[in-house]
Amino acid sequence: MLRGRRVLAVAAIATVALALAGTVPADADVSSSVVPLEGGSPDAQMVSLSAATSMVESATVPIQAPSSTYGVDTGTAAEPSRAVSVPYATNYDFDHPWTYGYKVTTDGGSTFQTGTYHGIALALDDGRLLAWDSDWGQAVAGPIRKVNVQYSADSGTTWSTASQAQVDISPLSFVTTANFYPTSVIQVPGGPLLMGGYGGTSGGMTGFLLKSLDAGAHWTLVSVVGAADPTHAYTEVGLAQNAVGELVSVVRTQNPTASGDASYYTLRIRRAQLTAVAGAPADRTVTWETSTPIALPAALDATIMPRLSLLPNGMLALVGGRNHNWLAVSYAGDGRTWDYIGTFYRNYPSGVTGGNTFNYGSSGNASLAWTEPNRVLLTADTCHLLRNQDTGQVTNNCTRGGLNSPNTTAGVQRVLADLLRRNVGKIDLGSKYRAGAIQVSSSLDSTFAAHPRTGVAAAFDGSNEQWSSAIAAGASQGTFDITLDGAYTLNRIGISQSVGHTQSSVVQTKLNAADPWTDWFTAGPNSRLAMTYYEPGARQARYVRIVTGASDGCLPGAGPDCSVLNELELYSTVDSFENDPLSGATPRGWVVKETIVNGAGRIGCWATQNTSGSGSSRALLINDAYTDHLPTAFQKANAAASRTVEFRTKFLVGDGPMLFGIRNTNTTTFDSDDMAFHLMVSKSGAISYYKGGTWNALPVAKTFDMAAWNKIAIQATSPTSATVLINGIPIGTLPRTDGAAGALYGPQFSSSSTADTGDQFLIDDVLTS
Numbered sequence: 001m002l003r004g005r006r007v008l009a010v011a012a013i014a015t016v017a018l019a020l021a022g023t024v025p026a027d028a029d030v031s032s033s034v035v036p037l038e039g040g041s042p043d044a045q046m047v048s049l050s051a052a053t054s055m056v057e058s059a060t061v062p063i064q065a066p067s068s069t070y071g072v073d074t075g076t077a078a079e080p081s082r083a084v085s086v087p088y089a090t091n092y093d094f095d096h097p098w099t100y101g102y103k104v105t106t107d108g109g110s111t112f113q114t115g116t117y118h119g120i121a122l123a124l125d126d127g128r129l130l131a132w133d134s135d136w137g138q139a140v141a142g143p144i145r146k147v148n149v150q151y152s153a154d155s156g157t158t159w160s161t162a163s164q165a166q167v168d169i170s171p172l173s174f175v176t177t178a179n180f181y182p183t184s185v186i187q188v189p190g191g192p193l194l195m196g197g198y199g200g201t202s203g204g205m206t207g208f209l210l211k212s213l214d215a216g217a218h219w220t221l222v223s224v225v226g227a228a229d230p231t232h233a234y235t236e237v238g239l240a241q242n243a244v245g246e247l248v249s250v251v252r253t254q255n256p257t258a259s260g261d262a263s264y265y266t267l268r269i270r271r272a273q274l275t276a277v278a279g280a281p282a283d284r285t286v287t288w289e290t291s292t293p294i295a296l297p298a299a300l301d302a303t304i305m306p307r308l309s310l311l312p313n314g315m316l317a318l319v320g321g322r323n324h325n326w327l328a329v330s331y332a333g334d335g336r337t338w339d340y341i342g343t344f345y346r347n348y349p350s351g352v353t354g355g356n357t358f359n360y361g362s363s364g365n366a367s368l369a370w371t372e373p374n375r376v377l378l379t380a381d382t383c384h385l386l387r388n389q390d391t392g393q394v395t396n397n398c399t400r401g402g403l404n405s406p407n408t409t410a411g412v413q414r415v416l417a418d419l420l421r422r423n424v425g426k427i428d429l430g431s432k433y434r435a436g437a438i439q440v441s442s443s444l445d446s447t448f449a450a451h452p453r454t455g456v457a458a459a460f461d462g463s464n465e466q467w468s469s470a471i472a473a474g475a476s477q478g479t480f481d482i483t484l485d486g487a488y489t490l491n492r493i494g495i496s497q498s499v500g501h502t503q504s505s506v507v508q509t510k511l512n513a514a515d516p517w518t519d520w521f522t523a524g525p526n527s528r529l530a531m532t533y534y535e536p537g538a539r540q541a542r543y544v545r546i547v548t549g550a551s552d553g554c555l556p557g558a559g560p561d562c563s564v565l566n567e568l569e570l571y572s573t574v575d576s577f578e579n580d581p582l583s584g585a586t587p588r589g590w591v592v593k594e595t596i597v598n599g600a601g602r603i604g605c606w607a608t609q610n611t612s613g614s615g616s617s618r619a620l621l622i623n624d625a626y627t628d629h630l631p632t633a634f635q636k637a638n639a640a641a642s643r644t645v646e647f648r649t650k651f652l653v654g655d656g657p658m659l660f661g662i663r664n665t666n667t668t669t670f671d672s673d674d675m676a677f678h679l680m681v682s683k684s685g686a687i688s689y690y691k692g693g694t695w696n697a698l699p700v701a702k703t704f705d706m707a708a709w710n711k712i713a714i715q716a717t718s719p720t721s722a723t724v725l726i727n728g729i730p731i732g733t734l735p736r737t738d739g740a741a742g743a744l745y746g747p748q749f750s751s752s753s754t755a756d757t758g759d760q761f762l763i764d765d766v767l768t769s
Contacts, residue, residue: 032628035594036668037603039586042424042575045315045331047340050416050583055086055112055379056103057411063101064381065089065365066412068120068184068307071377072129073465074106074155077455078434080462081106083156084369084377087117088412092387092394093363108371109416118150118159122185122193126556127451127467128153130193130216132182138164142173145180145199149216153450167197167219169208175200184239184307185216188274189466189500189529190553191284195219196237196249204228207237207251213283223286225270226251232265240308242316243333243530245500247272247286250294250306250318264302266293267320269335281553294318296341300326305365308335312373312464312496312567314530315419322364323348325380329419333530344415345380349403359384360397361405371416373462373531373567374579378415382407418581421533423492424588425571426578428616429460429482435615437485444470444478444548444565448557456480459565464530466499469566471558476550478563484570487511487542492571494531495523498551498564502527505548505565507534509541517545525549531567544570575635575766577618580607587620589636593670593750595629604631604751612652612762614709619764622658624751632670634663637746637768645747646713646767649681651706654759657682657752658706662714662722663745664738676744677714677722678737680752681706687724689734698724698732709764716744 040046056063066088075081086103100117119131133148140146146164167180174180178200185195193212198205207226210219226234236252249272253265272286296303303320310316316330318338329340348361363384370376382405383398398405407413432438440456447455453468459480461468472478490509497503504524508517521536546565554562571579580587584606592605608621622631637643643662651658657680664676672678678690685704688695704710704726716722719741723733746768751759 031598033596034670035596035601036670037586037592037594038668039588039590039592042589043422045339045422046420046581046588047327047329047342048418048420048581048583048585049327049342049344052345052413052415055412055414056088056101057382057409059409061090061410062092062385063088063090063410063412064093064383064385065363066367066379066381067100067365069367069369069377069379070121071369071371072121072123072156073453073463073468076452077458077461077468080430080453080468082371082463084109084371085115085121086112086367086379086412087120088381092385094387094389103412105377108375109377109414118152118156119148120185121152121156122187123465123467124187124215125190125466126215128215129156130185131159132165132185132216139174139179140166143170144168145174147180147182165217165219167210169199169210169221172201172206172221172224175202183236183305186239186241188241188284191274191276191282194222194239194247196225196239198235198237201228204230204256205233205235207234209237209239209249209286211284223288225249226253226268226291231255231257236305238306238308238318240310240316241529242271242335243310243314243528245274245527245529246334247274248308248316248335250308252304252306261302264322266296266301267303267306268292269294271335294328294338296326300324300341300343303364307367309368309370309376310530311370311376311419312462312530313419313421313494314532315421317368317376317419319366319368319378320364321362321366321380323359323361325362325364325366325378327368327378327417344378344417345413347382347398347405347407349405360400360403363397374418374420376417376419378417380413381411382413383410385410416583418583418585420579420581420588423571424575424577424579425491425573426576427484427488427570427572427574428576428578429568429570430457430462431616432485433457433460437615439483440481442470442478442480443475444472444480444563446471446473446558459568462567464496464499464567466555466566469499469564471555472548472563473558474561475563476561478548478565480546480548480565480568482544484542484544487540488570488572488574489538489540490544490570490572491538492533492535494533494567494569495546495565496528496531496567497524497526497548498553498562499566500527500529501551501553503549503551503564505546508545508547509539510543511541513543531569573767573769575768576616577607577620577764578616580618582607582609582618590633591636591668593630593632595626597628602626602629604629605633608762611764612650614648614650614762614764616764619762620749622749622751622761622763624654624753624757624759627755627757630751630754632748632750634748635746635766635768636666639743639745641719641743643716643744644713644769646711647747648709648711648764649706650709650762651683652760652762655683656706656759656761658759658761659750659752660712661737661748662716663748664740664742666745673738675737675748676740677716677734679714679724679734681712683707685710685726687726687731690737691735698734700731702729719744
């Protein structure tokens with residue numbers, strides 16, 4: 001490949017070199033090196049974090065403690081969206097009553113708009129949203145407190161007037177001066193609402209689990225999550241149901257007799273089986289396992305405000321903080337093992353040592369909400385701002401002791417985290433369906449005026465919320481037939497059936513329309529709250545049928561009989577970038593070139609959501625932005641004597657050309673000698689190949705406008721020659737660039753010039769076979 005030179009369609013090396021002579025002065029003081037950035041394994045699960053960026057900040061108004069980030073499904077099944085809201089406090093800690101700011105994003109956390117605070121919301125079985133005030137409850141009598149609640153029947157567009165829900169911890173009682181603080185609320189599918197919270201009792205600060213059988217109007221005590229004693233106080237309770245439906249609680253624990261670091265114990269986790277009370281399926285009781293500490297690194301051990309979220313892909317995420325804000329992920333989704341634990345935001349002066357160091361910088365009140373099946377929005381405040389209740393003195397822990405933290409302005413930071421399952425071949429069924437590239441015929445087509453996320457398209461809307469499902473109401477069986485946009489080698493499938501209820505489904509496939517349906521495997525019977533993944537053996541197919549069985553529980557108005565497909569994912573051997581990290585990370589299975597110039601890195605290759613009408617939500621971007629860096633990416637592949645590479649591409653910005661080809665090595669270098677077949681495509685669709693120091697044109701029988709999406713294929717049926725096709729049309733055969741006859745590896749893509757900038761190319765759906 002011609003590094004640092006402008007490449008023309010048919011030009012000798014000497015001509016190109018002369019054209020660019022003097023681009024960098026001979027005496028320029030340039031320190032440059034190339035670093036290969038390798039993505040993770042396509043066969044492994046992973047977590048990838050973006051950098052922290054400011055979501056809201058103020059030099060004058062206190063901003064701290066995002067009280068609870070939450071998301072709700074909006075839009076319709078055909079045009080789904082998800083609104084994620086971030087309430088935050090605009091007062092000093094210990095001030096009362098609290099005041100709030102409120103930000104909302106509808107694009108996955110890229111941009112935020114100011115909203116009106118309505119509390120922290122939860123989608124109920126009946127389709128309404130319940131919002132509860134995260135401020136202290138109001139005292140009424142010994143065992144009773146009040147919490148403000150509101151309801152919305154239109155996905156949060158309008159809300160009812162606030163009313164007071166009753167919280168009753170009988171037979172326990174609050175001490176006179178104590179109040180009640182709710183920290184998390186969930187609904188068991190087909191069952192009660194469960195609330196985690198805490199308050200002062202005669203034994204000390206106690207963590208509670210409460211339930212409501214009337215959509216949040218009245219709450220009664222189920223059990224004590226953490227029973228206080230002289231050296232243990234239990235406060236903030238995080239609640240979630242894990243992927244298999246168990247109740248998981250994580251509670252903050254402190255020593256009330258100690259101060260500073262010594263007052264903090266590590267978080268404790270408990271799990272419970274939810275058991276229906278005889279004769280009352282909607283009522284449930286819990287049987288707790290023994291409480292155990294979560295094994296956190298020592299630097300994260302002094303921690304507060306645990307928050308849990310189950311992603312649609314079945315991973316369970318947990319956040320906490322003080323002063324490092326951290327994320328833990330259970331890949332199995334059960335909370336029994338935490339496979340990833342890492343800091344996502346930290347803000348205290350470097351070099352600070354001694355007691356109470358955890359009180360510098362962020363308050364540690366982290367929060368989270370999922371935005372996509374494999375993506376989470378994480379939030380944290382920059383500063384812990386306190387007012388002494390006796391003196392009124394304010395302490396800013398971002399400037400404590402005259403030491404400035406990196407972020408000294410009060411505000412909320414946001415981080416986007418990709419929580420990825422194995423396999424990079426996820427087919428974007430939702431985008432393809434909306435673009436008309438795939439067709440669906442299904443009896444799971446019941447729709448409900450009050451629930452716009454129901455319907456056929458709900459089966460791939462990316463959500464595991466109950467009312468975001470394809471439903472056959474009044475039926476004990478359903479069929480869901482998909483005609484894909486071509487034949488795929490399917491190798492993995494994810495299915496979410498009736499959320500929280502037991503159901504089984506049979507998956508069938510066929511390659512041609514006239515073929516009979518053939519069973520592939522049976523999913524279930526099981527009862528889960530998120531996706532279950534199956535790998536029953538690779539199957540070439542263009543047609544997929546899901547025969548859904550009867551659910552043992554139906555949503556209000558969809559029963560008494562129903563059959564449900566909540567969510568469906570299909571995976572194939574085509575690398576689609578749909579299950580890859582964003583935020584500039586290297587796609588899995590790929591190697592990207594980074595050039596370090598005078599200590600500054602240039603990359604220019606990453607997965608992007610700007611797919612420019614590709615019919616999918618993600619693609620690989622080649623972005624040529626530097627005169628001292630040639631953006632390059634190649635896919636690792638096993639050695640083969642013959643190789644076919646197919647991909648879709650589009651020129652997004654600029655006139656090109658783009659270089660591509662098949663490599664002769666997996667070595668993480670970026671030399672021209674690495675290319676077995678080295679090609680170039682112009683914006684007009686003309687393709688040339690490099691051989692003997694010259695670019696040679698292939699005969700093109702048709703002009704292809706590369707400003708539109710086109711499919712290019714390189715078919716190397718022997719180690720020494722290859723045929724090139726555009727949209728299935730052969731346009732010529734080329735000899736091997738390196739003159740060798742050795743093994744062939746994976747494809748490589750790059751810009752054509754370091755001197756020129758501004759070119760951007762999109763690559764999608766790469767099939768290496």
